[in-house]
Amino acid sequence: MKKKLIKRxxxxxxxxxxxxxxxxxxxGLPDGExxxxxxxxxxxxxxxxxxxxxxxxxxxxxxxxxxxxxxxxIEKWSIIKATLSHYVCCIICFTLAFFILYWGDFVTYLIMxxxxxxxxxxxxxxxxxxxxxxxRELNENLEKYQKEQENEKSE
Numbered sequence: 001m002k003k004k005l006i007k008r009x010x011x012x013x014x015x016x017x018x019x020x021x022x023x024x025x026x027x028g029l030p031d032g033e034x035x036x037x038x039x040x041x042x043x044x045x046x047x048x049x050x051x052x053x054x055x056x057x058x059x060x061x062x063x064x065x066x067x068x069x070x071x072x073x074i075e076k077w078s079i080i081k082a083t084l085s086h087y088v089c090c091i092i093c094f095t096l097a098f099f100i101l102y103w104g105d106f107v108t109y110l111i112m113x114x115x116x117x118x119x120x121x122x123x124x125x126x127x128x129x130x131x132x133x134x135x136r137e138l139n140e141n142l143e144k145y146q147k148e149q150e151n152e153k154s155e
Contacts, residue, residue: 009067016062017055020097024054040102057097064093072127079131083124091116 028035037050068089071082094116098109
């Protein structure tokens, strides 16, 4: 499990950093500008450190998303507990990045928070349905096996 976690954290970090930087660059294009970070962040710590911080915090969001998925691998945990743990990790990382990197005002944060919450609810519903189907199939196969065993014993 530790190897799986480390692998997911590393992959998630790099994917998150790449996506975060691409989004930062694309966010300025509608205005005809090439931006790498928010203007407020650049004014406060400079372009170079701003890009480094943006990459790190975006990577942290990716690591939380990918690495946090190991919560679903803990067999003793319910799907609700795993989903809430994953959700809390992602929300904490997103909130830190949002306000440290000056991605927007509080209203924008609330909108993004609601969107992320809806996405997690959809993920939970999908995973729940997949697990429910798997349990149903396992139970059906177990019943078939038990019937076969009973038939063999009676013969």
